[in-house]
Amino acid sequence: MKNILVTGGAGFIGSAFVRHMVNTYPEYNIITFDKLTYAGNMDNLLPVKSASNHHFVKGDIADREAVRGAFEEYSVDTVVNFAAESHVDRSILDPNAFIMTDVVGVYALLEEARLIGVERFLQVSTDEVYGDIEGDHFSLESDHFLPNSPYAASKAGGELMVRSYHITYGMNTVVTRGSNTYGPYQYPEKLIPFFITEALDDRPLPVYGDGKQMRDWLHVNDHARGIDMVLHKGEAGEAYNIAGEDLRHNIDVVHKMLELLNKPESLIKYVRDREGHDRRYAMNAEKARQLGWERQHTFDTGLQETINWYLENEWWWRKIKSGDFLEYYKRQYADRIATASED
Numbered sequence: 001m002k003n004i005l006v007t008g009g010a011g012f013i014g015s016a017f018v019r020h021m022v023n024t025y026p027e028y029n030i031i032t033f034d035k036l037t038y039a040g041n042m043d044n045l046l047p048v049k050s051a052s053n054h055h056f057v058k059g060d061i062a063d064r065e066a067v068r069g070a071f072e073e074y075s076v077d078t079v080v081n082f083a084a085e086s087h088v089d090r091s092i093l094d095p096n097a098f099i100m101t102d103v104v105g106v107y108a109l110l111e112e113a114r115l116i117g118v119e120r121f122l123q124v125s126t127d128e129v130y131g132d133i134e135g136d137h138f139s140l141e142s143d144h145f146l147p148n149s150p151y152a153a154s155k156a157g158g159e160l161m162v163r164s165y166h167i168t169y170g171m172n173t174v175v176t177r178g179s180n181t182y183g184p185y186q187y188p189e190k191l192i193p194f195f196i197t198e199a200l201d202d203r204p205l206p207v208y209g210d211g212k213q214m215r216d217w218l219h220v221n222d223h224a225r226g227i228d229m230v231l232h233k234g235e236a237g238e239a240y241n242i243a244g245e246d247l248r249h250n251i252d253v254v255h256k257m258l259e260l261l262n263k264p265e266s267l268i269k270y271v272r273d274r275e276g277h278d279r280r281y282a283m284n285a286e287k288a289r290q291l292g293w294e295r296q297h298t299f300d301t302g303l304q305e306t307i308n309w310y311l312e313n314e315w316w317w318r319k320i321k322s323g324d325f326l327e328y329y330k331r332q333y334a335d336r337i338a339t340a341s342e343d
Contacts (some may be wrong), residue, residue, distance in 0.1 A: 001078050001119060001232075003029045005070060007061050007109065008082030010034035012186045013124070015044035017080065017224040022048045024228070029053050031074045033067075035060045035083070038324055039187045043316055046310065061163050062105040067112045079113050080122045080231060081106065084155065095150035102154035103161065110165045118171075123162040125177045127243065127281045128152035138284040141177070141239045150278050159239070166237045175239040176230050179283055183220030183302065183311040188317050189328065192303070195254060196310045197317050199263045206333050206340065209273030211251030214280040218244035219306075229293040240291070243283035246299045255342070256300075260307050269340035271333070292321035 003187040004021065008014040021030050030048075034040045036058055044059075048054045055074065059066035061083045070076065077153030083105060106123070113121050132148030147153040149175040159175055166173040180193040195205050226242035234240055258265055285293075297305070310317060 001028070001041060002073050003031065003076050004078040004080060005033055005074070005076045005302050006041070006080045006082065006203060007288055008041060008084060009038040010044055010056075011082060012039070012044070012088055013220055013223055014082035015041075016220040017082065017227055018054070019268065020047065020158065020221070020224040020228060022051045022054045025040045026053055028076065029055065029233045031055045031070060033057045033059050033061070033070055033083075033336060041187075041320075043183070044185045059262075060105070061109045062100060063228070064108045064112055066118070067069070067109060071112060071116045071118075077118070077119045077299065079109065079118055079120070080124065080227065082124045083109075084124075084158075093312070095154075098150050098154040099157075102151075103157040106158035106161050110161060112170070114169055114171055120231065121162065121165075121171055121173045122227065122234075123159060123173065123175045125159050125175050125239070126152070126155050127177055127179045127241070127283050128157040128278070129159060129177065130281070130283070133280045133282050134280040138245075138282045139241065140284050141241055141287055148278055151293050159271065160172040161271055163237075163325035172236045174230055174234040174236065176227050177239060177241050177283065178223050178226070179216035179218045179241075179243040179281065180185045181218050181223045183306050184313070186220070188321055188325065190195050191250065191253070191343060192257070192306060193310060193317070197321060198260060198263065199261050199267055200310070202263070202267065204269040204337055204340065206269055206271040206337055207251060207252060207254060208271060208277060211249065211254065212279070213250045215247050215250065215253075216244050216282050217253075217299045217302075218242065218295065219247060219302040222297055225296075225336065226235060226288055226293045229288065229291050231293045240288045241283040241285050242288055242293070243285040243297055244299065245283070245285055246297065247280075247282055253303075256303060257307065260304060266342070267339055269342060271340045308316055
């Protein structure tokens with residue numbers, strides 16, 4: 001393992017992984033390969049801009065010629081695939097983009113990796129492939145997939161393609177399934193950065209349904225370290241849950257954010273729920289812990305650190321929210337907020 005292609009490395013979790021790998025392993029060459037769609041942001045890579053062991057290539061994983069060119073130019077021997085359309089709300093508005101990247105793109109990337117003979121291929125997936133988890137169960141890697149959104153289904157499809165290449169062609173593949181991730185550099189369409197930045201401007205916070213949906217929260221740096229651990233120590237053909245095992249109701253997260261920001265709870269507006277909204281995600285991370293991984297952030301300390309980052313880096317998110325984000329906001333929230341309630 002020497003020359004690692006990180007696809008989707010300019011996105012939120014991908015860039016955290018790139019920054020971690022560049023700084024932790026100076027002997028590795030890290031090649032970020034990213035299409036730079038709306039969520040891919042070169043500003044996320046500024047901390048490693050001058051690093052001699054980091055390189056950037058603009059490209060689409062579904063473009064096999066571009067992928068092949070990157071493989072050959074940098075003698076790639078390892079692939080870590082973050083490239084994905086990743087927001088459930090957007091998958092409901094436009095499922096096609098998710099199938100093209102999360103399934104077709106994964107196939108194209110796998111095929112080129114197989115032909116060139118990479119040493120290891122790591123697919124980054126999500127807890128959403130398990131679907132809505134009832135009772136007090138925590139999903140195990142052996143549980144069945146029951147995806148309930150186009151996004152979750154596309155990620156499950158990509159995973160199954162990875163599995164097929166391991167079984168059929170003997171490729172050395174591993175999969176990580178991460179829980180709800182938060183932290184610096186997260187595109188402000190996701191709950192925590194969206195609500196932090198909206199609250200800072202005293203704008204209404206649209207909480208879906210009753211706000212009692214439960215999510216398992218994981219700091220992005222812990223997620224990056226978990227992927228690193230699986231990359232180096234995971235068993236070929238296996239999947240590993242990377243989970244914070246810190247479950248919170250969405251509305252409780254919102255209350256905590258408002259408290260830390262010293263903003264009024266009157267900003268909360270209950271809006272029509274998301275279509276097919278899963279109530280509870282929860283994963284068991286024992287298998288990853290057996291490799292030696294442990295999370296370093298509690299949710300309370302991680303949330304405060306995250307709020308501080310958005311307060312200190314207004315330059316980063318202001319320009320995002322003044323661009324194409326506004327059109328998405330109108331499509332997703334305008335009608336909901338117009339008919340919102342406060343309780």
